[in-house]
Amino acid sequence: MKTEAEKLKQQEKERDFFCIASDAFGIFARRSSIALGSAWAFAGAMLVILVWVLSGPMFHFSDTWQLVINTGTTIVTFLMVFLIQNTQNRDAKAVHLKLDELIRAIKNARNELVDLEDLSDEELKKLEGQFKSVRKRAENDGSPSCHTEPSELL
Numbered sequence: 001m002k003t004e005a006e007k008l009k010q011q012e013k014e015r016d017f018f019c020i021a022s023d024a025f026g027i028f029a030r031r032s033s034i035a036l037g038s039a040w041a042f043a044g045a046m047l048v049i050l051v052w053v054l055s056g057p058m059f060h061f062s063d064t065w066q067l068v069i070n071t072g073t074t075i076v077t078f079l080m081v082f083l084i085q086n087t088q089n090r091d092a093k094a095v096h097l098k099l100d101e102l103i104r105a106i107k108n109a110r111n112e113l114v115d116l117e118d119l120s121d122e123e124l125k126k127l128e129g130q131f132k133s134v135r136k137r138a139e140n141d142g143s144p145s146c147h148t149e150p151s152e153l154l
Contacts, residue, residue: 025086026090029082029083029086029090030087030090033083033084036080048072052065052068052069096117100114
């Protein structure tokens with residue numbers, strides 16, 4: 001029988017290029033978001049803008065001078081979109097997993113509500129309507145809505 005370390009080494013060898021690239025991008029995105037979200041990064045960006053503005057008279061505020069900042073900011077914005085989206089996807093997944101764990105851990109919680117993000121928009125609207133009616137009923141009769149039976153919602 002293989003040891004656990006040998007199994008992990010074999011799994012690592014079997015990983016395809018896309019898994020490795022995805023993991024590498026994830027690491028890069030996390031580190032970049034930390035660095036680029038800092039006050040130092042903001043100060044650096046302000047310094048670049050200041051240098052650009054101050055260089056305007058030297059270049060006679062030419063079209064090329066304006067094109068430099070436009071091109072630079074467009075490229076930075078384009079790349080930042082992917083970093084921000086990756087970071088938000090990871091954060092959203094972590095929050096969903098934490099909420100799923102809390103739902104599963106609470107004895108009277110409705111486990112049917114785990115993975116709501118996988119429902120269609122129509123199903124979510126229907127469930128939202130059911131929650132609204134339960135809340136209105138609870139407000140009308142003074143009973144707490146958290147004691148609603150799961151069968152009343154789903």
